Every structure is written in C-alpha cells, then in structure tokens.
Amino acid sequence: MPLENVPVFEVTDLRKSFRDLEVLKGISTTVQNRETVSVIGPSGGGKSTFLRCLNLLEEATSGSIRFEGKEVTGPLSVKEKALYRQRIGMVFQNYNVFPHLTVLDNITLAPTLEKKIPKEQAVQRAYELLERIGLDDKAKEYPTRLSGGQKQRLAIIRALAMDPDVLLYDEPTSALDPEMVKEVLTLIQELTEQGMTTIIVTHEMQFARAISDRVLFIDNGILVEEGVPEQIFGDPVQERTKEFLAKML
Amino acid sequence: MLNAILRIWNKYGFVYLNGLLGTLRLSAVTVFFATILGTVLAVFKLSKSRTANVLVDAYVEVIRGTPVLLQIYFFWLLLPKAIGFELSDTQSIIIAMVVNASAYVCEIIRAEIQAVDIGQREAAFSLGLTPVHTFFRITLPQAVKNILPALGNEFINMIKQTSLASVFFVQELTTAYRTVQSTTFLSIPSLMISGMIYLVVTFTLTRFLGLFERRLRSNAP
Numbered sequence: 001m002p003l004e005n006v007p008v009f010e011v012t013d014l015r016k017s018f019r020d021l022e023v024l025k026g027i028s029t030t031v032q033n034r035e036t037v038s039v040i041g042p043s044g045g046g047k048s049t050f051l052r053c054l055n056l057l058e059e060a061t062s063g064s065i066r067f068e069g070k071e072v073t074g075p076l077s078v079k080e081k082a083l084y085r086q087r088i089g090m091v092f093q094n095y096n097v098f099p100h101l102t103v104l105d106n107i108t109l110a111p112t113l114e115k116k117i118p119k120e121q122a123v124q125r126a127y128e129l130l131e132r133i134g135l136d137d138k139a140k141e142y143p144t145r146l147s148g149g150q151k152q153r154l155a156i157i158r159a160l161a162m163d164p165d166v167l168l169y170d171e172p173t174s175a176l177d178p179e180m181v182k183e184v185l186t187l188i189q190e191l192t193e194q195g196m197t198t199i200i201v202t203h204e205m206q207f208a209r210a211i212s213d214r215v216l217f218i219d220n221g222i223l224v225e226e227g228v229p230e231q232i233f234g235d236p237v238q239e240r241t242k243e244f245l246a247k248m249l
Numbered sequence: 250m251l252n253a254i255l256r257i258w259n260k261y262g263f264v265y266l267n268g269l270l271g272t273l274r275l276s277a278v279t280v281f282f283a284t285i286l287g288t289v290l291a292v293f294k295l296s297k298s299r300t301a302n303v304l305v306d307a308y309v310e311v312i313r314g315t316p317v318l319l320q321i322y323f324f325w326l327l328l329p330k331a332i333g334f335e336l337s338d339t340q341s342i343i344i345a346m347v348v349n350a351s352a353y354v355c356e357i358i359r360a361e362i363q364a365v366d367i368g369q370r371e372a373a374f375s376l377g378l379t380p381v382h383t384f385f386r387i388t389l390p391q392a393v394k395n396i397l398p399a400l401g402n403e404f405i406n407m408i409k410q411t412s413l414a415s416v417f418f419v420q421e422l423t424t425a426y427r428t429v430q431s432t433t434f435l436s437i438p439s440l441m442i443s444g445m446i447y448l449v450v451t452f453t454l455t456r457f458l459g460l461f462e463r464r465l466r467s468n469a470p
Contacts, residue, residue, distance in 0.1 A: 055375055057374065078379060078380055082377045082379045083377065084377075085374060085375055085376070085377040086376070086377030087377075088375070089375070089376075090372075090375035092368060092372060094368050096366075096368040096369060096371065096372035098372070098373075098387060099391070100390045100391050100394075109376075109378075109386065110376035110378055113378065113382055113386065114376070114377050114378060155372075158376070159375070162376060162377060
C-alpha cells in the first residue's frame with residue numbers, strides 16, 4: 001500500500017541517451033500519492049521515454065528514481081524488477097493486449113502467475129472489472145473480436161487487476177478512432193477520481209486540463225515548465241510552452 | 250510407358266517399398282534430431298551471450314552457404330577420421346543432414362520468435378511478469394503459430410533431401426530407382442515410380458500439415 005506522506009515518485013536529474021542521442025537531459029519532478037499528472041509536449045520530446053524509464057522499460061543513463069522512498073535505478077535483480085513493475089500499471093498506445101489469450105485470461109494471467117492469487121479469486125475479480133467496463137459478455141472471446149476502444153479499456157483493467165499503486169498511460173488514445181476516444185478517456189477519468197495515482201502522456205489537451213492536478217511540459221528532453229493546469233494552459237511562463245500550446249489549442 | 254511402369258512395379262515393387270521404408274526412416278531421424286539441435290541453436294542465438302551469438306551465426310552462415318551434397322561428402326570423409334570408431338555410410342549421412350537441417354530450423358525459430366511484436370513483451374514486463382514467464386506464456390505461444398507451418402515446409406525439404414543418400418547407395422527411394430534401373434535398363438519408368446512415391450509422401454504430409462495449421466488458427470485467432 002502506498003504511504004500517504006511519501007511521494008510515489010521522486011525523480012532527480014533523470015538522463016537517458018540512446019547511443020549519441022540524449023533524449024532526457026535531466027528531468028526532476030515529484031509525483032504525490034493520488035495525484036494526476038499529465039505530460040504534454042511535442043512528439044520526440046522525450047515524454048514517452050520519461051514514462052518508460054519510470055517502470056524500467058528503459059534503463060536511465062543517470063539520475064535517480066525513488067519509488068515510495070526506495071531507489072529503483074540501481075542494479076535490480078530480475079525478480080526485483082518484476083516485483084517493482086507489479087506495483088506500476090502501464091497502458092500503451094497500441095493496447096498490447098495478448099491476442100492468443102481470451103479476454104478473461106488477459107486479465108487473470110499476471111495475478112495468478114506472479115501474485116499467486118487463486119484462480120477462482122482472480123476470475124471473480126476479472127469479472128468485476130469486466131462488468132465495470134461492460135465487457136463481461138466478451139470474457140471468453142479473443143481480443144481480435146474487440147474494437148480499439150474495447151481493447152484499450154481491457155488493457156486498462158488488465159493493469160488494474162494487479163492492484164498497482166500508480167498507473168502510467170503512454171498516449172492511450174493516439175491509436176484510436178475518434179469515436180472511441182471518449183470511452184477510454186471516461187474510464188481513465190473515473191479511475192483518477194477514485195484516487196488512482198496517474199501519470200498520463202497525452203495529446204488530448206482538453207482532457208489533460210480537465211483531469212490533471214499538475215501538468216508537465218517536456219520538450220527536447222527538458223522539463224520546460226510544470227504547474228497546475230490553469231497556469232500551464234491559461235498563463236504559461238515559458239516561450240516554448242506558449243508556442244506549443246498556440247499550435248495545439 | 251504405363252505398361253512398363255506396371256511391369257516394373259509388379260516385379261520390383263518390394264525394392265521400392267524397401268526404399269520407401271529407408272526414406273521414411275532417414276527422414277524421421279533427421280527431422281527429429283534436426284528439430285532438437287535447431288531449437289538448441291536458436292536458444293543460444295537468442296541468448297544474451299555475444300560468444301554464443303557469433304558462433305551460431307557462423308554455423309548458420311557456413312551451413313546455408315555451402316551445398317548439402319558437399320556437406321555430406323565432408324562428413325563422410327571427416328567423421329571416420331575425427332572420431333575413433335567406424336561409422337556406417339548411413340550414419341555419416343544422417344549426421345550431415347541433421348547438421349544441415351538444424352541451421353534452417355534454427356533460423357525459422359529465431360526469426361519467428363523475433364517477429365513477435367515487441368509491445369507484447371513490454372506489456373508482459375509492465376504487468377510484472379518475469380522474463381521466463383514472459384517468454385513461455387507470451388512470446389513463445391505466439392511464435393509457435395508461425396513456427397509450426399514453417400517447420401512443416403522444412404520437414405518436406407528434409408524428406409526430399411534424403412534422396413542425396415543414394416550417392417552412397419544407402420537404402421532409400423532414389424537408391425531403389427538406381428537398383429531397378431541397373432537391372433531393367435528402363436530408366437524413365439523406374440524413375441517415375443520413385444517420383445510418384447515421393448509425391449504421395451509429401452502430398453500426404455502437406456495435407457496433414459494444412460489441416461494442423463487450420464486447427465491452430467481456429468483455436469485462437
């Protein structure tokens with residue numbers, strides 16, 4: 001369980017290079033428990049890399065990430081890494097549901113395999129989650145039968161089934177047809193309102209403004225500006241933030 | 250022609266049937282061991298060890314870059330010298346064919362495993378699956394669906410390749426042709442019988458594999 005008074009993430013001078021290309025040039029920020037943080041900025045600016053570093057899909061070149069007070073950027077064993085990631089849910093742009101598993105098995109695989117939750121219990125929980133998104137009648141089907149919006153909502157509840165302390169979303173609606181964006185955003189918003197700590201990389205500016213406690217603007221590997229949505233969207237300080245928002249809104 | 254074929258078949262049918270038996274035996278042994286060796290090679294190739302990678306690469310390059318007949322000669326000449334004891338022609342040939350086919354099996358398995366979308370692995374990792382669980386529960390099941398049909402084709406190749414054993418007069422279908430031809434001097438009809446038997450074998454196997462493949466696809470889309 002997350003501790004109320006310890007930040008979920010404390011990121012200090014996070015740097016990441018791919019060969020000669022420095023993608024993150026020293027990012028520092030703190031994410032509090034139950035906070036909703038949106039990350040905005042131009043494509044290729046390092047937003048996704050930042051998110052991927054947080055759950056160790058990318059290994060930071062230098063800097064520190066503390067999760068609930070514990071350093072996670074040091075050398076972790078395979079087991080430690082897996083245990084750490086169990087506490088951090090991640091939702092991808094391309095859904096990445098498992099096509100060879102049924103909708104139900106997509107949800108129960110990780111809890112039964114890694115948390116040793118009894119099968120019946122995991123199935124029951126999966127059905128509760130499926131009911132919540134209105135897909136319980138699709139439990140025995142394969143994800144190929146689902147629409148993009150359904151796949152993404154499945155991916156979200158699949159992450160929830162692990163009872164993570166925080167959810168990371170990497171452009172969760174960018175690959176969706178416009179008419180399916182809303183159902184996904186609605187679910188994300190509901191979860192934030194219930195207190196799920198959330199970091200979301202998104203191009204949906206209206207949405208970011210509506211749900212966020214704080215907005216980070218990342219460009220060219222630098223955290224250019226951060227603040228409450230009213231300030232970032234209403235009265236940005238930095239020139240680059242203004243330029244970017246002028247193009248987006 | 251048809252007459253000649255029937256006459257030969259009536260008189261020398263048993264030679265062909267013995268040949269068929271030899272071909273099936275050679276094929277089965279080759280397929281079995283080549284699949285095992287090829288899988289082991291693929292595991293090394295997919296491992297993080299630089300040395301293992303380079304070695305498997307070299308192995309695959311050499312095997313795929315030289316003719317199989319040459320490899321058979323090579324093993325036939327080399328093996329009896331390299332190891333202390335006698336090897337029959339059949340054994341040398343089987344070893345050569347296993348080595349040859351394993352390189353192709355290795356490439357099929359490696360390619361199909363690497364063809365599985367990287368996002369699948371990342372999603373599994375992000376759920377907290379260990380690398381071992383990710384491989385066996387996510388990557389491999391998705392790769393297998395493409396590996397099996399490709400392996401099926403490779404098996405058919407292996408069966409046809411066993412005809413090279415006739416170079417050393419090992420009992421199999423092409424050798425059966427040579428035996429009958431040298432007795433009857435009816436080259437084309439005796440060759441056609443061998444050809445038809447090969448065709449029956451590969452056709453049956455292709456059908457069987459096709460059925461199997463459809464089964465795989467319907468199980469999970």
